[in-house]
Amino acid sequence: xxxxxxxxxxxxxxxxxxxxxxxxxxxxxxxxxxxxxxxxxxxxxxxxxxxxxxxxxxxxxxxxxxxxxxxxxxxxxxxxxxxxxxxxxxxxxxxxxxxxxxxxxxxxxxxxxxxxxxxxxxxxxxxxxxxxxxxxx
Amino acid sequence: xxxxxxxxxxxxxxxxxxxxxxxxxxxxxxxxxxxxxxxxxxxxxxxxxxxxxxxxxxxxxxxxxxxxxxxxxxxxxxxxxxxxxxxxxxxxxxxxxxxxxxxxxxxxxxxxxxxxxxxxxxxxxxxxxxxxxxxxxxxxxxxxxxxxxxxxxxxxxxxxxxxxxxxxxxxxxxxxxxxxxxxxxxxxxxxxxxxxxxxxxxxxxxxxxxxxxxxxxxxx
Numbered sequence: 043x044x045x046x047x048x049x050x051x052x053x054x055x056x057x058x059x060x061x062x063x064x065x066x067x068x069x070x071x072x073x074x075x076x077x078x079x080x081x082x083x084x085x086x087x088x089x090x091x092x093x094x095x096x097x098x099x100x101x102x103x104x105x106x107x108x109x110x111x112x113x114x115x116x117x118x119x120x121x122x123x124x125x126x127x128x129x130x131x132x133x134x135x136x137x138x139x140x141x142x143x144x145x146x147x148x149x150x151x152x153x154x155x156x157x158x159x160x161x162x163x164x165x166x167x168x169x170x171x172x173x174x175x176x177x178x179x
Numbered sequence: 180x181x182x183x184x185x186x187x188x189x190x191x192x193x194x195x196x197x198x199x200x201x202x203x204x205x206x207x208x209x210x211x212x213x214x215x216x217x218x219x220x221x222x223x224x225x226x227x228x229x230x231x232x233x234x235x236x237x238x239x240x241x242x243x244x245x246x247x248x249x250x251x252x253x254x255x256x257x258x259x260x261x262x263x264x265x266x267x268x269x270x271x272x273x274x275x276x277x278x279x280x281x282x283x284x285x286x287x288x289x290x291x292x293x294x295x296x297x298x299x300x301x302x303x304x305x306x307x308x309x310x311x312x313x314x315x316x317x318x319x320x321x322x323x324x325x326x327x328x329x330x331x332x333x334x335x336x337x338x339x340x341x342x343x344x345x346x347x348x349x350x351x352x353x354x355x356x357x358x359x360x361x362x363x364x365x366x367x368x369x370x371x372x373x374x375x376x377x378x379x380x381x382x383x384x385x386x387x388x389x390x391x392x393x394x395x396x397x398x399x
Contacts, residue, residue, distance in 0.1 A: 124256035150234040
């Protein structure tokens, strides 16, 4: 599959390396090239062999350069909820990417965008729930 | 009307002043504490400190009874989310967003934001008007229907100088409304009006035929 990941955060980089190792064609977009160091941190995962591009994922031109027009999946994983939400909606409504997945820290906003048809995950809610489960077990 | 303004920067501040003058009930939502205090000192307690993209904040300030939400922060993504939350969570009848990247206009429209104002485009258009060499300036776009009002400058090298409107065949759907001429000798053109160098022609046209109208009037 062709995958575009916006935001080479810890999660973005980790996901990029996982998917790359699985044989997917992965492009990572970040507006700071310094973030790409995470793609080659030694340790648990193989080095990333896909494409790393400097660019702003809320800019349509940058997304085109990252191959959004042919992408099967788009992930929005920057630190900014609103940036993720906007990039996701660009991918979905302008470029018609078949699957778009978005991180939204704020659980209330995550719930709203889920009702608007965005596949959104709130790490805040998920992690809190995990911790709660820990106590129960 | 009860109007919520998201973003207390310069645009938000002056917008609010204008809306207050018109007698509206206005509330600014601003994240930055010092900005908030500054506004409250000057305009009275009308600035609420909070994140205008957050459902909780908007609930606290009674967004469900707002007639309008205007998002004018410097970030397109924040303006988009504030409008979407206002619209979908609180059923605000009218949402207006400021846009800095003109490319985002299509997206915002698709997502149901009622009005978008691209500050970049507005500034560009104003500068275009002041450029003596710029052949065509957009003065007004009528969104529904695609008509627009433009200004076309007739340069000294135009091959249409001395020709009357009758001799030029204007594209369909285009009509000349006014010829602005040096010395204030402006006129509403008739078929026998001839073009002179330096004329500025105000015309009604459509987005699709503006190029054809420009070349018809300038001959170049």
